[in-house]
Amino acid sequence: MNGIDIIRRLETEHTASREELIFLLENITPEEQTLLREKACEQAKQVFDNRIYIRGLIEISSYCKNNCYYCGIRRSNHNAVRYRLTKEQILGCCQQGWALGFRTFVMQGGEDAYFTDEVVCDIVREIKRRYPDCAVTLSLGERGYESFKRLREAGADRYLLRHETADAAHYARLHPPELTWKNRRQSLFWLKELGFQTGAGFMVGSPYQTAGNLADDLLFIQELQPQMCGIGPFIPHHDTGFRDEPAGTLEQTLTLLAIIRLMQPRILLPATTALGTIHPKGRELGILSGANVVMPNLSPGEHRKDYALYDNKICTGDEAAECIRCLSLRMQSIGYQIVTARGDFQ
Ligand code: SAH
Numbered sequence: 001m002n003g004i005d006i007i008r009r010l011e012t013e014h015t016a017s018r019e020e021l022i023f024l025l026e027n028i029t030p031e032e033q034t035l036l037r038e039k040a041c042e043q044a045k046q047v048f049d050n051r052i053y054i055r056g057l058i059e060i061s062s063y064c065k066n067n068c069y070y071c072g073i074r075r076s077n078h079n080a081v082r083y084r085l086t087k088e089q090i091l092g093c094c095q096q097g098w099a100l101g102f103r104t105f106v107m108q109g110g111e112d113a114y115f116t117d118e119v120v121c122d123i124v125r126e127i128k129r130r131y132p133d134c135a136v137t138l139s140l141g142e143r144g145y146e147s148f149k150r151l152r153e154a155g156a157d158r159y160l161l162r163h164e165t166a167d168a169a170h171y172a173r174l175h176p177p178e179l180t181w182k183n184r185r186q187s188l189f190w191l192k193e194l195g196f197q198t199g200a201g202f203m204v205g206s207p208y209q210t211a212g213n214l215a216d217d218l219l220f221i222q223e224l225q226p227q228m229c230g231i232g233p234f235i236p237h238h239d240t241g242f243r244d245e246p247a248g249t250l251e252q253t254l255t256l257l258a259i260i261r262l263m264q265p266r267i268l269l270p271a272t273t274a275l276g277t278i279h280p281k282g283r284e285l286g287i288l289s290g291a292n293v294v295m296p297n298l299s300p301g302e303h304r305k306d307y308a309l310y311d312n313k314i315c316t317g318d319e320a321a322e323c324i325r326c327l328s329l330r331m332q333s334i335g336y337q338i339v340t341a342r343g344d345f346q
Contacts (some may be wrong), residue, residue: 003032010262011039015222021215025255033255040258040290043265048292050336053268053343054324055137056102056298058093059307060085064110066141067176070206072237072308073110079239081306084114085299087123093298093320094127098134100324101340105131106160106295108139115140117147121154128155135342139199142179142187152194157344159191160199162230165206166220167213174206188224197345199228199268204256205248206234214256222263227345228293229260229267232274235310250279254289261290268293268345277314283327284334293343294331296323 001023010016016024028036061084067074074080085093094105105127109115120140127136138151139160148159163184165171171181191198202217203209221229233248253275261269270293271286279285283294297304297315304316315323328338 003028004035007032007036007039010036010259011043014263014265016263018212018215018219021218021259022211024259025211025214025252028255033251036258036262037254037289040261041288043261044269044290044292047266051292051339051341052287052331052336053104053293053341054102054327054338055104055106055270055293055295055343056093056097056100056320057106057108057295058085058090059109059297059299059303060090060107061109061112061115062303062306062308063112063114065113066111066179068179069174069176070203070234070237070240070242070310072239072310074240077239080308083303083306084109084112085303087119087126089300090123091126091130093300094131094134096320097298098131100321101338102298103133103340103342104135104137104158105298106137106139108160111141111143117143117150121150124151124154124156133342135344137199142183145190148187148190148194148196152196156196158197158199158228160201160228160230161188161191162199162201162203163188163217163220163224164202165209165213166202166216170208170210170213173208188226192224192226197227198224199230200224200226201228201230203234203248204231204253205246207242207245218256218259218263221260225264227268229264229269230272231256231260232272233278235274235277235312237308237310247278250275250282250285253278254285257286257291258289266346268343270295273297273314274310277310277312284330287331287336288334294327294338296320296327
């Protein structure tokens with residue numbers, strides 16, 4: 001096997017075998033990395049030109065009933081500061097975001113019992129009533145088929161639920177026993193079946209992760225065919241049992257972004273905040289490796305630092321207007337342009 005041949009195959013056939021993916025992940029040279037990222041960047045340019053879609057992220061709650069071992073807002077972290085936004089605060093974020101050019105609002109949060117179907121559906125309906133030209137994306141964890149259905153009927157367009165890892169045994173090392181790969185996987189297929197533009201995704205460099213796990217993550221993306229894929233490096237949080245684990249690397253995250261772009265040419269692929277956190281130019285490098293989306297934070301300033309999934313998260317001190325201005329300049333600096341558009345999957 002040879003890295004260049006695998007890259008060519010990804011470029012022309014948009015696929016590779018599990019063995020080829022593992023070989024590439026374990027043996028890729030710096031020159032091959034450069035080639036792979038260039039090919040992925042060209043592929044993204046063919047589909048999206050130099051246009052970057054923006055999504056306004058509203059972090060609606062830091063309460064969570066779950067206990068994911070890697071996450072800073074896990075239930076048993078008693079040092080986490082908990083907050084939840086009111087409907088009025090969420091609508092205020094949307095108003096500000098709309099004026100700044102956002103046409104997608106993403107409501108993300110811990111699995112907070114306060115946000116019942118009734119509460120979330122009411123907020124979704126109100127956002128869609130006020131901003132009929134906008135997409136509403138939810139990222140509120142595993143809520144079950146009936147709940148997903150109600151949210152969809154209320155008008156939610158998209159749902160982000162990272163699969164985290166497509167290996168049941170690895171999944172069990174990152175989550176407590178009540179959370180299973182089986183249910184995560186099932187939830188993603190339900191979301192697709194219900195007509196959500198669905199986002200899967202995983203952390204790069206999470207504890208115990210192997211190249212085989214990453215190959216399985218890529219093959220799962222090929223099987224599920226999600227419209228979106230969120231990937232970023234794992235970053236330890238000081239109040240979790242993984243506090244001393246190393247963070248995922250810039251290089252490996254860029255390699256995975258590039259492979260995903262070549263395997264799924266039209267997929268919506270964000271350069272994530274976590275990528276911007278491990279390297280000052282992380283998001284720019286993500287775009288240059290095939291990403292086409294950025295997700296600036298629209299959450300109210302006073303709560304930003306409390307949605308702490310991992311340490312040193314960037315942009316926690318900025319206001320929404322500053323965030324978008326900073327990102328626009330960053331994108332311009334590499335020849336890209338942020339656009340005001342819903343940016344649906346085509
Ligand atoms: N409760 C929702 C939203 C989770 S937060 C859900 O279950 O989908 C969004 C994502 O942040 C998670 O899916 C996870 O991949 C990522 N994340 C959590 N902790 C992290 C960490 N320590 N480092 C990097 N990413 C992390």
